[in-house]
Amino acid sequence: MSLSSALHSAVTGLTAVARQAGAVSSNVANSTNENYGRREVELAARAVGKNVGGVRVLGEVRMVDAGLLADRRAADAQLGAAAVTAQALEWIDTALGLPGEPGALASHVADLEAALTEAASRPDAQIRLDAVVRSAGDLAGGIGRVAGEVQGLRAEADRQIGLGVERLNDTLARIEQVNRAILREVTAGRQPNGLYDERQKLVDEIADLVPLRQMERPLGQIALYTDTGAILLDGTAARIGFSAFGGPIGPETTLAGGALSGLTLNGIPISTGPGGPLGGGALSAQFALRDGTLPEVQGGLDALARDLITRFETAADALPPAERPDLAIFIDGSPPVPATDAGLAQRLTLAPALLAGESWRLRDGLDAIVQGPPGDARNLALLAGALEARTAPPTGGFSGTPRDVSGLAAELQGRIGGARITAEGQLSFARGQNTALRDAQARDGVNTDDEMQKLLLIERAYAANARVIQAVDEMLRELTRI
Numbered sequence: 001m002s003l004s005s006a007l008h009s010a011v012t013g014l015t016a017v018a019r020q021a022g023a024v025s026s027n028v029a030n031s032t033n034e035n036y037g038r039r040e041v042e043l044a045a046r047a048v049g050k051n052v053g054g055v056r057v058l059g060e061v062r063m064v065d066a067g068l069l070a071d072r073r074a075a076d077a078q079l080g081a082a083a084v085t086a087q088a089l090e091w092i093d094t095a096l097g098l099p100g101e102p103g104a105l106a107s108h109v110a111d112l113e114a115a116l117t118e119a120a121s122r123p124d125a126q127i128r129l130d131a132v133v134r135s136a137g138d139l140a141g142g143i144g145r146v147a148g149e150v151q152g153l154r155a156e157a158d159r160q161i162g163l164g165v166e167r168l169n170d171t172l173a174r175i176e177q178v179n180r181a182i183l184r185e186v187t188a189g190r191q192p193n194g195l196y197d198e199r200q201k202l203v204d205e206i207a208d209l210v211p212l213r214q215m216e217r218p219l220g221q222i223a224l225y226t227d228t229g230a231i232l233l234d235g236t237a238a239r240i241g242f243s244a245f246g247g248p249i250g251p252e253t254t255l256a257g258g259a260l261s262g263l264t265l266n267g268i269p270i271s272t273g274p275g276g277p278l279g280g281g282a283l284s285a286q287f288a289l290r291d292g293t294l295p296e297v298q299g300g301l302d303a304l305a306r307d308l309i310t311r312f313e314t315a316a317d318a319l320p321p322a323e324r325p326d327l328a329i330f331i332d333g334s335p336p337v338p339a340t341d342a343g344l345a346q347r348l349t350l351a352p353a354l355l356a357g358e359s360w361r362l363r364d365g366l367d368a369i370v371q372g373p374p375g376d377a378r379n380l381a382l383l384a385g386a387l388e389a390r391t392a393p394p395t396g397g398f399s400g401t402p403r404d405v406s407g408l409a410a411e412l413q414g415r416i417g418g419a420r421i422t423a424e425g426q427l428s429f430a431r432g433q434n435t436a437l438r439d440a441q442a443r444d445g446v447n448t449d450d451e452m453q454k455l456l457l458i459e460r461a462y463a464a465n466a467r468v469i470q471a472v473d474e475m476l477r478e479l480t481r482i
């Protein structure tokens with residue numbers, strides 16, 4: 001090898017190790033950045049004719065496991081959906097309260113049962129009659145309060161859908177812009193690794209909303225699809241349409257009725273269910289809450305309210321018609337036209353006479369003109385019997401087994417509690433899976449120990465190439481001296 005060839009090889013070696021040192025420093029500096037793709041310098045022998053004349057740098061390669069990244073993004077969507085469902089069911093279960101706790105729905109039923117039993121034992125005691133009215137009012141108010149919580153959660157789900165769609169549209173537009181910037185860089189012969197990192201970060205920002213599949217395109221471009229094949233980005237970004245309701249949502253506001261908005265993809269209406277084009281993430285989970293889970297809970301509360309009204313309206317049906325007192329202590333406070341039970345839980349209230357403080361009518365009948373004998377407990381016994389009677393439950397998802405009011409309240413709470421346990425189990429699994437995949441990504445990312453070892457090798461290579469240059473310099477000096 002000639003001195004000039006040796007000198008040239010050493011210079012190219014110094015250039016290569018300088019690029020490697022720069023890659024190592026970038027890796028170490030971004031070791032805690034989860035969207036950063038580890039850099040490795042790709043080298044090849046430089047051929048000069050038939051001989052090797054040093055080393056050349058092919059470029060910096062961004063090391064990312066595409067399969068692992070896709071699995072982690074799918075886990076992000078699963079975790080987002082599970083978190084939405086579990087949180088909503090936790091709120092509803094908390095609003096219902098645990099049996100025995102003050103303010104719980106089951107506790108209100110138990111308090112009314114106890115108050116009616118005590119009043120029947122001393123029908124002349126005004127304080128006991130007042131306790132019945134107070135307990136009945138608490139029960140009606142408790143059912144209405146939970147129903148109000150349900151409608152509030154529906155409104156919040158609608159608002160979150162609007163925010164999610166806005167975030168999805170904005171982020172897709174930004175990814176499109178980064179794609180164009182990458183195209184310019186690649187066309188100019190540069191490697192835009194920093195832009196690749198930024199694009200990965202943007203895609204990860206919406207991975208919880210919709211399950212995403214990334215497809216590579218020429219010149220560093222990507223396309224984004226959902227699991228069901230809907231195109232979100234391929235050259236240009238798709239546009240998702242949604243209009244938030246913007247007001248208080250009631251039991252009558254439904255997607256089918258047109259009051260609540262669905263989704264459009266590039267102007268075309270699409271299904272909002274789990275199997276729809278955007279199903280599987282937090283976005284579809286919010287729709288499932290707004291249009292499925294929460295209306296079902298509302299239906300159960302409305303059915304419980306209807307059961308309370310009906311069982312007291314018919315409490316005296318066993319008596320001859322002429323002797324039947326009016327014992328309908330619960331009524332529909334503002335029945336809609338046409339009549340419907342939708343929202344009955346929030347309209348449930350006490351009969352006007354009881355609201356006016358005439359608790360003696362519990363003993364003598366709501367239609368009584370004057371007070372009867374203070375020791376007559378027959379009507380109070382009928383009220384207590386109606387509350388404890390096992391009747392076929394109304395609609396609203398209840399089983400067909402005859403139940404008393406306590407049984408209906410327990411079934412409703414058990415149904416929601418069971419759904420909450422299931423949702424929390426799914427959330428725990430999704431969180432564990434997501435954590436495991438993120439840990440795997442971290443292990444595949446920057447390892448500072450490995451980078452320090454590389455730096456030692458780079459240092460040795462630098463010293464070796466520098467020593468070659470020094471030896472060539474000494475030889476040239478000796479030759480010129482001769």
